[in-house]
Amino acid sequence: MTPRPPRPAYADPVMPETLRPGAGPRTRARALARRAGRRLAADLGTPSSSTAPLLGGAENRWLRLLPYGVALAFVAALLPVTATVLTQDYKVGGAVAGALATAQTAPLLLAVTRPLPAWWIVLGADVAGAVVLLGADGTGGRTWPWTPMAVVGYLPLMACLGLREPRRTLLAVWLATGAAGFALELVGHDLGDGVHLLLFVLSGVVLVVTGALRERGDVQRRLIVQETISEAERAQRTLLEERARIARELHDVVAHHMSVITVQADSAPYRIEALPDAAREEFASIASSARESLTEMRRLLAVLRSEDARGERAPQPGLDRVQQLVEATVRAGVPAELSLAADLGAVPQAVDLSGYRIVQEALANVVRHAPGAPTRVSVTSDGSDLTVLVVNGPAPAPTSPLETTGTGHGLVGMRERVRLTGGSLDTGPLPDGGFRVAARLRLTAGETSANTAGRTGRTKSSTQTQRTEDAS
Numbered sequence: 001m002t003p004r005p006p007r008p009a010y011a012d013p014v015m016p017e018t019l020r021p022g023a024g025p026r027t028r029a030r031a032l033a034r035r036a037g038r039r040l041a042a043d044l045g046t047p048s049s050s051t052a053p054l055l056g057g058a059e060n061r062w063l064r065l066l067p068y069g070v071a072l073a074f075v076a077a078l079l080p081v082t083a084t085v086l087t088q089d090y091k092v093g094g095a096v097a098g099a100l101a102t103a104q105t106a107p108l109l110l111a112v113t114r115p116l117p118a119w120w121i122v123l124g125a126d127v128a129g130a131v132v133l134l135g136a137d138g139t140g141g142r143t144w145p146w147t148p149m150a151v152v153g154y155l156p157l158m159a160c161l162g163l164r165e166p167r168r169t170l171l172a173v174w175l176a177t178g179a180a181g182f183a184l185e186l187v188g189h190d191l192g193d194g195v196h197l198l199l200f201v202l203s204g205v206v207l208v209v210t211g212a213l214r215e216r217g218d219v220q221r222r223l224i225v226q227e228t229i230s231e232a233e234r235a236q237r238t239l240l241e242e243r244a245r246i247a248r249e250l251h252d253v254v255a256h257h258m259s260v261i262t263v264q265a266d267s268a269p270y271r272i273e274a275l276p277d278a279a280r281e282e283f284a285s286i287a288s289s290a291r292e293s294l295t296e297m298r299r300l301l302a303v304l305r306s307e308d309a310r311g312e313r314a315p316q317p318g319l320d321r322v323q324q325l326v327e328a329t330v331r332a333g334v335p336a337e338l339s340l341a342a343d344l345g346a347v348p349q350a351v352d353l354s355g356y357r358i359v360q361e362a363l364a365n366v367v368r369h370a371p372g373a374p375t376r377v378s379v380t381s382d383g384s385d386l387t388v389l390v391v392n393g394p395a396p397a398p399t400s401p402l403e404t405t406g407t408g409h410g411l412v413g414m415r416e417r418v419r420l421t422g423g424s425l426d427t428g429p430l431p432d433g434g435f436r437v438a439a440r441l442r443l444t445a446g447e448t449s450a451n452t453a454g455r456t457g458r459t460k461s462s463t464q465t466q467r468t469e470d471a472s
Contacts, residue, residue: 043172047116048164054112067160071108074156078105082149086129090147091138100129105153108160115160119173122157123180126150130184134191144191145184151199158203162210170207177203235412242413246420249316249353255297262290318352319344319379322359326377329363334392336363336375344381351441354417355379355388361410362390362437370395373434385423386441394433414439 054067079101086097103125111118130145146154154177161173181196265287269280319340326338347355359377366375375392411427414437418425423441430436 039168043169044116044120044176047114048166048169050164051113054160054163067112068109070156071112074108074153075105078149078153082147082153085147085149089138089142090133090136092132092136096132100125100132101149104129104150108153108156111157111160115157115164116169116173119157119161122154123176126154127180127184130188134188139191143193143195144188145181146195146199151195151202154199155202155206158206159210162207163214167211167215170211174200174204174207238412239416242416245413246416249357250350250420255294258290258294258297262287262294265290316349316353317356318349319347319355322356322377322379325356325360325363329367329375332367333372334363334366334375335372336366336377339376339378339380341380344379344386345383345443347381347386347443351386351421351443354421354441355386355439357417358388358414358437358439359390361413365410365435366390366392370435372396381443384442384444386443388437388439388441390437391430392434393430417441 053064055064058064082101082104083094083097086092086100087094090097092100104122107118107121107125110121126146129147129150133139133144133147158173162170165173178196178200181200185192185196265283268283269275272279275283322340323338326336329336359379363375363377366373370392373392373395375390378387378389380387380389414427415425418439418441421441423439425440426436426438428436
C-alpha cells in the first residue's frame, strides 16, 4: 500500500443523474450508499503517510522500544497457543494451523510502524481461519467465527490503529470488523456464539480510547508549537521595540553633532579671514549637506516615533543624572548607594546616554522584583572603557515582589545598548539570592570614536542648543 495522499473531497465534478432533482428516494439512497462505500474503501486503502514507530518521538530510549517489546510479547505468547489450540481443539491440520497462527499474530510487529496494512493481513487471516474452521471436526461447541486468541490479538492491533490513523479511518475499520463478523455469522449461524458482537464492542471501545488519546496528543503538540512561535515573535517584537527606542534616543545625539557641523560650516567664512572662494564654496556645500541630513533624520524619526512618544522630545539624560535616579530609588523604598567617579573623562554622548539607561533599567528591575533589597550602583572609567555595575542583595523575607513576571524589555534594552558601543554585558543571579548587572561600554570603539564631545556637550552655546532642538 502506498502512503496516504491528500484526502479527496469526494465531490463529484458533475452531479450524478441519481442525485439530481426528480430522482426517486430509493435511487438516491442507493447512490448515497455507493458514495459512502467509496469513501470507506478509500479510507481503508490509504494508510497514514507516517511510518515512524509508535512513541518514536519519546526522549527516553526504553520508552521508544516499548511498542516493539509489547508487540513481540503478544506474538511470542499468541503464536504457539494459537497453533496448539487450532490443532488440538479445533482439529485443524498442523501446517494449516501454523500458517493461520503466523498470519494472525506476526503482523502485530508490523503494526508498530504500519498498523493499517497489518490490520488488512490480520483481518484476512481471521476470516480465512473462520472459513477453515467451518469444515473442521472440532468446531462444534467452540468459539466461532473468531477464536479467543484472535480476539486477544485483535485488540492491541486496534490500539495501534487508534494511535496512528485519523478518525474516519478508525470508523471504517470498526465497521469493516463488524461487517465481517456479521457476514460470517449469517454463513454459519449454527456455529456462532455471539463472539463477533463481543469483538465488535471491544474493538470500538479500544479505537475510541486510543483515538482520543492521539487527538489529545496532537492538540498538545500544536499548542506547544504555537507557544514556541508566539514566544519567538514576542522576543523579536521586544527586540525591535528596544532598537527603535534606542534609535529615537540616538537621533538627538546625532542631530546635535550635525547641527554643530552646520553652524561651523556656515560661520567659517566669517570667522576665517581671507578665505579663498573655493573654500567658501566647500563650506557652503558642507552646510547644505548637513541640513539635508538633518531633514532626512527628521523624516526617519517620524517613522520611528510612535503615536504616544510625545515625552521623548525632552532632552536626553546622561550620567550626570544618575544621582537623581538613585535618590528616586531610595524614595521608592530601596536602600541604594551610589559610587560615581569624580572625573569620568570624555564620555561620548551615545555612551553617556547608554550608561544612564542601563542604570535606570537595573534599578527599575530591583524595584519591581526585589523591593527593599540593598543595592549598590557604581560608575567608573579607566579611559578606554566605562564600567557600570548595579548589584542588589536578596529582598527582605517579609516582602513579596511587586511583579512576578516581566516583559523582558529591561535586559533586551541593556544588551542592545552595550552592543551599540561594542562593549560587553554580564547579568545573572548571585549565590545569596541577589542579582548583578555589569556593563562595560567602550569609549574608543569604532562606532563611538568619532563622537569626541564629552558629557559637557549638552552645555554648548545657546545658538547650537537652539539648532539642536529645532533639528529634533
